[in-house]
Amino acid sequence: MRNKKSQAVLARLKQITGTKTDAALSSALKISPQTLSSWKGRDSTPYSICIDIARTKGISLDWLLLGEGPMLRQLPNDTRDDTSERTLQESTVLALWRRLKEEDRVVVQSVLEDKRRLRDLELKLEQMSANLSALQQSDQG
Template identity: 65%
Template sequence: MARLKQVTGTKTDASLSSALQISPQTLSSWKGRDSTPYSLCVEIAQTRGISLDWLLLGEGPILRQTVTDSSEANQESTTRENTILALWRLLDENDRCAIQNALEEKQRLRDMELRLSEMAAILATLKPVNET
């Protein structure tokens, strides 16, 4: 249950049951039996890119290892993106907003640096006027 809460970004049983779209009584029953339906775990693991071993047993990496037919660099990029996405899903809304703001600011700074570099190149091509 703790790992399900982590994956869904919930903290209470009530919010977990809501996130899983089940009744609180169903969740309570699962807790009482110390058992969660395997099919639900498989579905969550597939849709969120989570390792089923980690979700069920708490073993291994959180993220499922993806295998693609593309090049190694592309696979590395996909794995990195899946990792970022899975970690993003674990954050609360305030943390997501803070990260988004930081990324937008970083992009704004890159744009400004590019414009500054372009202006410096233009200035370097201008010949100084000699006053006599």
């Protein structure tokens, strides 16, 4: 990539990886700081790394390389059916999940597990309330 566009690509890579500095970005990309510095000096970024990141994180290459369109990759329109909305939502959630740092993933998973436990307790409470109501009605009748 040439024409100073690599700076914009590197900025978007920082956004995707949740990094703010060149050192943090090089660590996130698993490259040496010297390699990143070399890319900046030559005003180039290897497409292969961009493609790998886009694929693993569900990011649109148009957005990553050109800054155009939505950040997250979309499903093709010809796959639309009754489940397409759910599939698109799941893909979006998965893409966002992949962008999280591991410690944030742990927090999100914990919150989701707490939510599931609360839902289970609410269902049990509803069942117990229904049973109590039925017992009270049978005692009165």
